[in-house]
Amino acid sequence: MSRTIAPSPGRHRREIAVVLVLSLAAMVVSMMQTLVVPILGLIGTSLGSSAAEVSWVTTATLLSAAVFTPLLGRLGDQHGKKPTLIAVLVVMIAGSVLAATTDSLLWLIVGRVLQGAATAIFPLALSVLREEVSAHRLPGAMSLVSGTLAFGSGFALVTTGLLTRGENADYHPVFWMAAGLALVTLVAVVLLVPASRTKTGGRTDILGALTLGLFLVLLLLPISQGHEWGWTSARTLGSFAGAVVMAGVWAFTENRVREPLVDMKMFLHRPVLFSNLAGLFVGFGMFAQFLGISYLAQIPQDIAGYGFGASVLRASVEYLLPSTIASLVVSQFGGLLIRRIGPRLTLALSAVIGTTGFAWLAAAHSSTPSVIGAAMAVGTAISLGYAAMPALIVAGVPPHQTGVANGINSISRSVGSSIGSALITTLLASRTIENLPAGVPPLPAESQFTLSFTIAGAAFAFVLAIALLGLKRQRQAPRAEHRPAAEPAPEPAAATAAA
Structure with a gap:
């Protein structure tokens, strides 16, 4: 009679160490995306640059992530997750140190380009988990690592506010903090993450990487700069048209390469395709929450008749930190x-909570407890959504495509975040309060916040439709085809039970 071989205590401890290290790495990744959001004005003042010029500090990271994430995944x-993780962290440290030591906008942007490569850490981390963690622990491990993405984004806003408070604020310590965290992560990866035992090898599809990168640059550039360029300007419309053309060129290229960067059959596979669509809307909702609540909290109530008159630091700590903590706590579950209801229904639950949270924000954003409560609901939804999407992808692709498939999903979330940032910024600037006192900068009408939160709620409603109608019911949890070599090979019955 067959029996299930219990994992050894030593292996269990190794798995825990790997999950914690990769959770730290994922947190550092997400911090790079929101780290500079509260200090763009400070950077512009310090370097004597305009808002349009400083916006490239965020755009550069976004474009770098779009180009490098699928390629590095x-x-x-092909060549091993651990050495690739180490290389990416070294590049990120170099970019952080460059940003921390320069007083030139050009070199700061170069540093942010190097930091953008860190986005590839997340899909690489999921690939390591699939190889190193037992099948019955894999959903929980992926959930924890994915949940730290939402936590890291909010944590970056809080720490940036703390490091730049006071009259003599300086942006350089923010990048030193990023360099320090990346260095700690690098040491932990070197010491605790095992070397990859499975490598597919093969050629690197450089042409596919170039065409995909150019498509994403042409798509994300007008999204991030459209507010400055004008949404109907020749540059904006021309970039969008170029993106459409390059999408066709990329698809044509990948269908004719023996070893494509992205297998188009995998890309169009139902779990992958709809998980990427869900990632687009969840990424949109995350930035709609961060920007919408941050701006709302800083609106001076005595002048606008609404808002809370908070500083950047207070807005981050009082209004956004509870949501960040909620996302981290929920990631544990x-x-x-x-395991209990499957990734599809977990994504559906995320959508229901997210829709409810944004409806709450749209209807009742006049009191601090209401805003904080609604933000915590949205943070919960984002954490669950981030946990469900990798599980859906891992269940739907073979092991050798885990890195690139999750890399594409990371890009879909980045695209959604970019659209969210651009749309919220445009909406808040499109209708302002009339008859403000002299010397007061334009302030958005309260109705624009209501509209922004309503649109974000609709985004989560689309996620619900994707989960219930787009994704097929799955009978099994994500597979873990690659087991650590240290564990004895299970008997057939035990293997079946673990699957």
């Missing part, structure tokens, strides 16, 4: 939900 699958 594929390189990790995401794996349990995925």
Whole structure:
């Protein structure tokens, strides 16, 4: 009679160490995306640059992530996750140190380009988890690592506010903090993450990487700069048209390469395609929450008749930190939900909570407890959504495509975040309060916040439709085809039970 071989205590401890290290790495990744949001004005003042010029500090990171994430995810699958992780962290440290030591906008942007490569850490981390963590622990491990993405984004806003408070604020310590965290993560990866035992090898699809990168640059550039360029300007419309053309060129290229960067059959596979669509809307909702609540909290109530007159630091700590903590706490239970009800229904639950949270914000954003409560609901939804999407992808793709598939999903979330940032900024600037006192800068009408939160709620409603109608019911949890070599090979019955 067959029996299930229990994992050894030593292996269990190794798995815990790997999950904690990769959770730290994922947190550092997400911090890079929101780190500079509260200090763009400070950077512009310090460097004597305009708002349009300083906006490239965020755009550069976004474009770098779009170009390098799928390529590095594929390189990790081909040549080993650990060396690729180490290389990306070294590049990120170099970019952080450059940003921390320069007083030139050009070199600061170069540093942010190097930091953008860190986005590839997340899909690489998921690939490591699939290889190193037992099947029954894999959903929980992926949930925890994914949940730290939402936590890191909010944590970056809080720490940036703390480091730049006071009259003599300086942006350089923010990047020193980023360099320090990246260095700690690098040491932890070197010491605690095992070397990859499975490498697919093969050629790197450089042409596919170039065409995909150009498509994403042409798509994201007008989204991030459209507010400055004008949404109907020749540059904006021309970039969008170029993106459409390059999408066709990329698809044509990948269908004719023996070893494509992105297998188009995998890309169009139902779980992958709809998980990427869900990532687009969840990324949109995350930035709609961060920007909408941050701006709302800083609106001076005595002048506008609404808002809370908070400083950047208070807005981050009082209004956004509870949501960040909620997302981290919920990530502990995401794996349990995925095992109990499956990633599809977990994504649906995320959508219901997110829609409810934004409806709450749209209807009742005049009191601090109401805003904080609604923000915590949205943070919960984002954490569950981030946990469900990798589980859906891992269940739907073979092991050698885990890195690139999750890399594309990371890009879909980045695109959604960019659209959210651009749309919220445009909406808040499109209708302002009339008859403000002299010397007061334009302030958005309260109705624009209501509209912004309503649109974000609709985005989560689309996620619900994707989960219930787009994704097929799955009978099994995500697979873990690659087991650590240290564990004895299970008997057939035990293997079946673990699957």
